[in-house]
Amino acid sequence: MTFRAKASWVVAVAAALWMVACGDGEGGVRGSGGGSMFSAPKEPEPTIRFGVVWDDLVVDSGEVKPGRSLSHLLDPAGIGPGRVATLAANSRKTWDVRYMKAGHRWWLASETVRDSADAEARLVPKWFVYERNPKDYALFSLGDTLGVRLGSYPVDTVYARAQGTIVNSLYMDFEKAGHPTNLAVAMASVYAWTIDFSRVQKDDTYDVLYRREVVNGTPVGMPVVLSSVFTHWDRPLEAYRFETEGVGGYFDLEGGSLQKVFLKAPVEFSRISSRYNPKRFHPVLNKVKGHYGTDYAAPTGTPIVAVGDGVVTKSSYTSGNGKYVKIRHNSTYETQYLHMSRRAVKEGQRVKQNEVIGYVGQTGLATGPHVCFRFWKNGKQVDHLREEFPPSDPIAADLQQAFADEVARLEAMKEKVPANGKAVSPDALR
Numbered sequence: 031m032t033f034r035a036k037a038s039w040v041v042a043v044a045a046a047l048w049m050v051a052c053g054d055g056e057g058g059v060r061g062s063g064g065g066s067m068f069s070a071p072k073e074p075e076p077t078i079r080f081g082v083v084w085d086d087l088v089v090d091s092g093e094v095k096p097g098r099s100l101s102h103l104l105d106p107a108g109i110g111p112g113r114v115a116t117l118a119a120n121s122r123k124t125w126d127v128r129y130m131k132a133g134h135r136w137w138l139a140s141e142t143v144r145d146s147a148d149a150e151a152r153l154v155p156k157w158f159v160y161e162r163n164p165k166d167y168a169l170f171s172l173g174d175t176l177g178v179r180l181g182s183y184p185v186d187t188v189y190a191r192a193q194g195t196i197v198n199s200l201y202m203d204f205e206k207a208g209h210p211t212n213l214a215v216a217m218a219s220v221y222a223w224t225i226d227f228s229r230v231q232k233d234d235t236y237d238v239l240y241r242r243e244v245v246n247g248t249p250v251g252m253p254v255v256l257s258s259v260f261t262h263w264d265r266p267l268e269a270y271r272f273e274t275e276g277v278g279g280y281f282d283l284e285g286g287s288l289q290k291v292f293l294k295a296p297v298e299f300s301r302i303s304s305r306y307n308p309k310r311f312h313p314v315l316n317k318v319k320g321h322y323g324t325d326y327a328a329p330t331g332t333p334i335v336a337v338g339d340g341v342v343t344k345s346s347y348t349s350g351n352g353k354y355v356k357i358r359h360n361s362t363y364e365t366q367y368l369h370m371s372r373r374a375v376k377e378g379q380r381v382k383q384n385e386v387i388g389y390v391g392q393t394g395l396a397t398g399p400h401v402c403f404r405f406w407k408n409g410k411q412v413d414h415l416r417e418e419f420p421p422s423d424p425i426a427a428d429l430q431q432a433f434a435d436e437v438a439r440l441e442a443m444k445e446k447v448p449a450n451g452k453a454v455s456p457d458a459l460r
């Protein structure tokens with residue numbers, strides 16, 4: 031592809047300029063063709079942004095406004111509908127410009143061109159950059175070749191340590207100490223089965239080593255807890271992250287898992303009649319309506335069981351759900367069971383895994399007897415069949431040495447990270 035060739039040409043030029051700059055640094059002078067030496071100011075290193083040389087460009091930038099498309103942004107720069115259409119067509123396979131959304135940042139970089147020595151300078155658009163998310167962007171070439179290339183900002187990994195005593199709540203105390211508030215969400219997941227964070231006490235203490243990603247100096251995504259000691263009611267609860275079968279799970283010092291397992295389905299001897307699908311065509315409503323659950327078809331009256339221990343938060347009826355029950359398992363997970371013929375539990379009641387909470391029916395919007403099973407993670411409905419649950423078995427015998435080594439490594443690492451201080455790079459931990 032021509033654009034790709036051109037892009038690599040740009041990179042080659044950038045590299046060449048870079049080498050010139052480096053070579054220049056050695057002597058501080060530059061040879062000229064005539065053999066005489068002239069002192070010259072040090073050639074500055076070129077600024078590379080979005081993978082291209084960004085120097086000497088005139089840059090306009092902003093955020094995409096609601097209802098605006100690529101042509102709205104490029105038209106004022108002299109790129110008419112015809113060229114925008116070509117750009118869109120050439121880009122479609124890599125990145126469809128119709129994905130552009132309001133609120134995302136953009137940059138338009140133009141070259142200053144003078145047609146003759148005494149002519150007025152004019153701007154010729156060269157690059158358009160659209161930030162797809164805090165990590166990734168699309169770089170459009172506006173020169174002779176119209177096209178797009180996808181790129182990502184460099185991602186840095188840093189390590190930090192949160193240590194303290196609960197004064198208000200984990201969330202507020204983390205925020206006060208300069209830690210990301212979503213570290214509280216990560217902690218709630220780690221200890222989902224062992225600590226009820228809504229009942230955490232003043233004077234409970236924490237000491238957490240965590241990792242996070244930083245892009246352009248801004249933290250992105252969820253922090254990852256690496257090791258933690260949370261002392262609840264004077265009982266220290268350790269958690270160490272360890273990967274088994276490629277999934278990171280949390281284990282105590284003895285290698286016992288901090289996670290428990292959910293039952294795969296709320297009904298025995300059932301079949302899945304409809305899967306989680308946000309774009310499903312609804313058979314009763316006769317229109318597209320997301321299906322945020324998994325349907326298990328079974329004869330009316332078949333017992334429905336709780337997939338895990340928890341507290342019944344709803345035992346109710348709506349015209350859509352029919353008779354339904356909702357259970358909170360911990361601060362991370364909730365489940366809901368719809369279209370029951372009869373409910374068997376009351377709100378506020380504690381239930382055990384496998385306990386009968388109701389019976390299959392077809393109340394509400396249902397075409398036949400089934401239970402629509404819905405699964406919440408941190409307040410968001412997810413497809414439980416696609417969730418990667420952390421391992422719930424203890425560390426296997428053949429992995430115990432590797433786990434002990436990992437615990438020692440994390441402990442040593444924690445000692446090198448200042449508590450509630452600045453996040454450190456991996457280099458500082460070697």
Ligand SMILES: [Zn+2]
Nearest residue numbers: 323324325402
């Ligand atoms: Zn359903």
